[in-house]
Amino acid sequence: MRLILAPMEGVLDHLMRDLLTRLNPFDLCVTEFVRVVDMRLPPRVFYRLCPELHHGCRTPAGTPVRIQLLGQEPDWLAENADQACRLGAEGIDLNFGCPAKTVNKHRGGAALLGDSERLYRIARAVRAAVPAHLPVSAKIRLGLEERDSYLENSQALAEGGISELAVHARSKKDGYRPPAWWPLVAEIKQALSIPVVVNGEVWNAEQAALAQQQSGCQDVMLGRGALALPNLAATIKHGAAPMSWSAVIALLLDYSAQEVEGNKAVYYPNRIKQWLSYLKLYYPEAQDLFGRIRTLKQTDDIRRVLREG
Structure with a gap:
C-alpha cells in the first residue's frame, strides 16, 4: 500500500510536510494548490509553494512532492504544468475536489465536477504538456450537490490520460461531514484501469483498513487525520503506537x-x-x-x- 499526504490549503505547507514526513512513512506529498487563471506563472510562485523544488522535489526526509494546480482553462493549466516540470516537479496533480466557496465561485476545484467534458479537456491538455515519464494525477469528490457524477467524471479524467485518481469519498455539499462513502469509490476502482486512491474520514489504523476494504483501494490519502494524530501513517503502515x-x-x-x-x-x-x-x-x-x-x-x-x- 501507499500512503499519501493530502494537499490541505493553508495547512500543509512545506514546513508541515517536512515535519510529518520525518515522522511517517509517507510515499508521496501533494502541495497546496497553485492557482492558475490566465497566464504562465513565474518560477517564484512555484518555489514559494514548493521550496522542495530546490532539492529534487523531495522533503528533507526524502519523500517525493507533487505540485498541484487548480484552475479551469485547459491551455493555461497545461502551460503551468510545463513550467512546473521545467523547474523540476516530480509530477502534476489537478485539483477538482476543493469545496471552498472562494475557489468554487471562480469555477475552480469541486465546481468543475458538473462539467465532465471540461475535466477531460484539462486532463488531455496537461497530459500532453507533461513529459511522458512523469505522472499526472487528479483529485475529485463524488459530485456537487449529490453523490452522482463520480463515474462520469472519473472516466472522463482517465480518458484524458491521467495516471492515477484520488477520490475524496464525499460530495461538495457533504463538505467534511461524516460519513465518507467508501463503497462508492469501489465503483470507480472497478471502472478504471488506473490506480485509485481512497480519501476521507481516516482517523486511525482501523478506519484505514475499513476504507481499503470497502473501496477496494490499496492506497490511502490522509488529510485531517494526519494532523489530529501526527504519526497516523506510522500507526497504519508499521503498527506504531499513537504518539504520546x-x-x-x-x-x-x-x-x-x-x-x-x-x-x-x-x-x-x-x-x-x-x-x-x-x-x-x-x-x-x-x-x-x-x-x-x-x-x-x-x-x-x-x-x-x-x-x-
Whole structure:
C-alpha cells in the first residue's frame, strides 16, 4: 500500500510536510494548490509553494512532492504544468475536489465536477504538456450537490490520460461531514484501469483498513487525520503506537521554532491554533492547551504556554 499526504490549503505547507514526513512513512506529498487563471506563472510562485523544488522535489526526509494546480482553462493549466516540470516537479496533480466557496465561485476545484467534458479537456491538455515519464494525477469528490457524477467524471479524467485518481469519498455539499462513502469509490476502482486512491474520514489504523476494504483501494490519502494524530501513517503502515502527548508537545515546539524562524512568522499564531483544533480531536489535553492560547496574539506568549505543556 501507499500512503499519501493530502494537499490541505493553508495547512500543509512545506514546513508541515517536512515535519510529518520525518515522522511517517509517507510515499508521496501533494502541495497546496497553485492557482492558475490566465497566464504562465513565474518560477517564484512555484518555489514559494514548493521550496522542495530546490532539492529534487523531495522533503528533507526524502519523500517525493507533487505540485498541484487548480484552475479551469485547459491551455493555461497545461502551460503551468510545463513550467512546473521545467523547474523540476516530480509530477502534476489537478485539483477538482476543493469545496471552498472562494475557489468554487471562480469555477475552480469541486465546481468543475458538473462539467465532465471540461475535466477531460484539462486532463488531455496537461497530459500532453507533461513529459511522458512523469505522472499526472487528479483529485475529485463524488459530485456537487449529490453523490452522482463520480463515474462520469472519473472516466472522463482517465480518458484524458491521467495516471492515477484520488477520490475524496464525499460530495461538495457533504463538505467534511461524516460519513465518507467508501463503497462508492469501489465503483470507480472497478471502472478504471488506473490506480485509485481512497480519501476521507481516516482517523486511525482501523478506519484505514475499513476504507481499503470497502473501496477496494490499496492506497490511502490522509488529510485531517494526519494532523489530529501526527504519526497516523506510522500507526497504519508499521503498527506504531499513537504518539504520546508529551511527544506532541515537543513536536509543537519544533514546529514553532521553524515557523518563527521562517518567512511565515506573521502567520504563526493562527497556524498553531489551527493545528491544535485538529489535535484536540484525538488528544483531550489539546482542548485545554487550545483554551489557554486561544486569545493570545503574540508569538512569545504562545511559545511560553507550549513550553509549560
